[in-house]
Each structure stands twice: as structure tokens, then as C-alpha cells.
Amino acid sequence: MRTPYEGLLAQVMRMPGVRGALVVAVSDGLVVDGRVHVGVQGEAVAALAASLYRRACRATGASERKDRFVELEAEEGRIMIAGKNDLALMAVLGRRANTGQIRLAVQRAAGKLAATEGKA
Amino acid sequence: MVGKTRRSLQELSDEVATNPNSTAFVELAAAYRERGDTERALRLCLRGLQRHPTHVEAHFELGCIYEARGERELALDEWGIVRQLAPDHLPSRLALVRLYLDEQRYADAEAELSTARELAPADKAVAEFWRVLQAARRDSAESPDEGAPPEGAFDALEQEHPGTLGIMLVGGDGQVLEGRMTRRGVESDRMLGVTLNGAKLEAARVASYLELGGLQGMVIESAVARLTMSPVDDGIVVVATRAEVPAGQAARVVQRAREIAGAHLSNRKR
Numbered sequence: 001m002r003t004p005y006e007g008l009l010a011q012v013m014r015m016p017g018v019r020g021a022l023v024v025a026v027s028d029g030l031v032v033d034g035r036v037h038v039g040v041q042g043e044a045v046a047a048l049a050a051s052l053y054r055r056a057c058r059a060t061g062a063s064e065r066k067d068r069f070v071e072l073e074a075e076e077g078r079i080m081i082a083g084k085n086d087l088a089l090m091a092v093l094g095r096r097a098n099t100g101q102i103r104l105a106v107q108r109a110a111g112k113l114a115a116t117e118g119k120a
Numbered sequence: 121m122v123g124k125t126r127r128s129l130q131e132l133s134d135e136v137a138t139n140p141n142s143t144a145f146v147e148l149a150a151a152y153r154e155r156g157d158t159e160r161a162l163r164l165c166l167r168g169l170q171r172h173p174t175h176v177e178a179h180f181e182l183g184c185i186y187e188a189r190g191e192r193e194l195a196l197d198e199w200g201i202v203r204q205l206a207p208d209h210l211p212s213r214l215a216l217v218r219l220y221l222d223e224q225r226y227a228d229a230e231a232e233l234s235t236a237r238e239l240a241p242a243d244k245a246v247a248e249f250w251r252v253l254q255a256a257r258r259d260s261a262e263s264p265d266e267g268a269p270p271e272g273a274f275d276a277l278e279q280e281h282p283g284t285l286g287i288m289l290v291g292g293d294g295q296v297l298e299g300r301m302t303r304r305g306v307e308s309d310r311m312l313g314v315t316l317n318g319a320k321l322e323a324a325r326v327a328s329y330l331e332l333g334g335l336q337g338m339v340i341e342s343a344v345a346r347l348t349m350s351p352v353d354d355g356i357v358v359v360a361t362r363a364e365v366p367a368g369q370a371a372r373v374v375q376r377a378r379e380i381a382g383a384h385l386s387n388r389k390r
Contacts, residue, residue: 041330048326055319056340069341072323075333079326092330100367 005033017097082110204282283365292354357381
């Protein structure tokens with residue numbers, strides 16, 4: 001089934017080292033749309049990362065409804081989350097991914113996502 | 121304002137109302153402050169800084185407003201930001217000197233005054249502050265460093281990297297062990313320490329559950345600032361930089377802060 005987010009997800013997924021890209025509702029951590037490689041637990045990523053994103057926004061005293069970018073760095077990979085309104089774009093990266101390039105792609109896609117939401 | 125005809129409150133209000141991007145809010149806030157309406161001046165200045173976060177005169181004016189409200193720590197922080205954004209801004213240097221003299225922090229006053237003298241060797245206010253400083257020193261008959269607060273572990277690093285807003289080391293129990301976040305008071309730093317420590321624990325659980333291995337760090341970015349937290353022993357070192365600082369440079373500050381934090385924790389254990 002085609003969704004309005006296919007293009008955005010494809011933009012992120014085409015970057016080498018990206019193992020998953022998801023559009024997630026921040027308030028409840030549910031997946032709206034996503035593409036993940038085998039072995040990546042998309043729904044778990046969405047639920048846990050959305051909770052972390054909300055906490056990070058609270059920790060910095062900022063509204064969740066402003067441009068935000070949160071990155072979790074671990075030994076075997078990273079998770080990037082960018083968003084503005086209730087929908088956020090998440091990417092799961094492998095250890096050898098080009099972080100700088102993917103960060104740009106995620107932020108760009110999140111900007112388009114926010115614009116899409118504005119129109120919705 | 122030097123070299124400008126002062127505009128009426130009405131003219132300034134109209135300009136700010138019709139053009140939200142105008143920087144006339146600084147002049148308008150100063151006018152409200154001078155009339156004693158510091159509440160309105162503060163609101164106006166904070167709102168203006170959201171649109172113009174690196175506006176030097178706006179930060180300077182905000183410091184003046186805080187001073188007028190008796191919030192000296194916040195005033196010092198704000199003028200410290202001006203010093204970082206525009207090291208040759210003489211009024212902020214002199215404002216810092218004035219507060220340092222009031223607080224009998226003569227070593228700090230002398231350091232600021234030395235820079236001010238290099239910036240404006242013939243300035244009358246600078247000369248007058250020198251005279252006051254010398255007299256105060258004679259009266260108290262103290263050594264230059266007496267009364268100065270001990271240097272923090274991260275102070276030198278912050279000064280080396282002007283875009284740094286604050287660095288602090290938080291223990292595993294959420295207590296701030298060293299450093300501070302500028303612009304916020306001690307209590308805010310404590311709250312931030314506890315909350316970020318909780319965020320670290322959650323991030324570590326997420327990384328573990330998703331089989332990503334041990335947590336190495338977390339970055340939170342907004343339009344104005346970047347907050348990086350990185351585990352050190354069972355605690356975290358938190359570094360805040362301005363958003364315009366390149367990510368690579370911020371990463372170098374974080375790396376250095378981690379080394380300093382590690383050494384600090386080792387010393388505490390001894």
C-alpha cells in the first residue's frame with residue numbers, strides 16, 4: 001500500500017549504513033510507516049526511541065513541537081530522531097554508517113515531514 | 121544610544137509590532153527598563169532573542185535588565201555571553217568590572233579591566249575603574265587572588281571554545297559534581313543533572329534492548345543549542361554548545377571534557 005511517506009523513507013534508506021527508517025507518532029510511539037532491514041525490530045525501535053525523544057525534549061525544557069534532533073550513539077550503531085510536530089523521522093544506523101551524510105538526510109526528510117503535516 | 125536619535129516609545133512599539141524581525145526590541149526594552157518596567161523589558165528581550173539569538177546588544181541589554189531586577193548571577197551570565205560573542209564589546213566588560221568590584225572579586229575585576237584597557241586605552245571609564253580597583257585593594261590590603269573563587273575544572277576548556285555554553289559533570293546519582301550550565305542557576309543545573317541522568321539510563325536500556333551495545337553518548341539539538349551527554353564511569357559529562365558551532369568542533373569539546381571529567385573523578389577517588 002502506498003503512503004505519503006514513501007519518498008521520504010526512500011531518501012533515508014538509500015544511504016549506505018541505514019538499517020531502518022520510520023515515521024513515528026511521537027506521542028504514542030506507534031509506527032506510521034517504515035522500512036527496515038531484516039533483524040531490525042521496527043516497532044520496538046519506534047516505541048523506545050519515541051519515549052527517549054520525549055524525555056530528551058523534557059530534559060532540555062523544550063516543547064516537543066519545535067525542531068528537535070536527538071541522536072543516540074552506541075557501540076554497534078546509532079539511532080537518529082528528528083521532528084517538529086507529532087510525527088518524527090527515525091533512522092537506525094549500523095556501526096560503519098557515514099554519520100554526517102545520514103544526519104543531513106534525516107534532517108532534510110524531517111523538514112519535509114513537518115511540511116507534509118502542516119498541509120494535512 | 122550613541123550616534124542615534126532616540127525614538128519615542130510609541131515609534132519603537134509600532135516598529136516591533138509591525139515587523140517581528142526588527143531589532144528595535146532592544147531599544148524598546150532599554151526604554152522600558154529605564155522607566156522601571158523591567159517585567160515588560162524582560163519579556164520583550166527574551167522574545168526578541170528567540171529570533172536573534174546571537175544579537176550582541178540584546179544580550180547586553182538583557183544583562184542590564186537582570187541587574188535592574190537584582191538578579192546579578194543572570195546578569196553576569198548574560199554579559200559573559202556578550203564577551204564570548206563579541207570579545208571587543210567594551211560596555212559589557214565594564215559592566216562585568218562594576219559587578220565584580222561590588223562583589224569584591226578583585227582578581228576577576230582586574231582581568232576584565234586589563235582586557236578593557238587593551239581595547240580602549242584612553243577610555244575615561246576604564247581609567248576610573250582602575251583607580252577604584254587600586255583604592256579598593258589598598259583598603260582591603262589583600263593579595264590579588266584572595267577572595268577569587270577557585271577555578272573550575274572545565275573553565276579553561278570553555279574559554280578555549282567560545283561557542284560553549286556550559287559543561288558539567290553529573291554523578292551516577294544525578295548530583296552535579298563539577299561545572300555548571302551558564303544562564304541557569306545552581307538549582308536548574310541540579311534539576312538538569314537529575315533529568316539527564318534519567319535520560320542516560322533510559323538511553324542505555326534502549327541501546328541494550330535493540331542490541332546496539334553499550335551507550336556511548338546522546339545528542340539533543342534545537343535551533344539554538346546542542347546538548348551532548350557522554351558517559352564517564354557511572355556518571356555523565358554534559359556539554360552545551362551554541363547550535364552554530366560545527367558538530368565536529370563540538371565533538372572535540374566533548375572529548376576534552378570527557379578526559380577532564382575522567383581525571384577529576386580519579387582525583388576524587390584518591
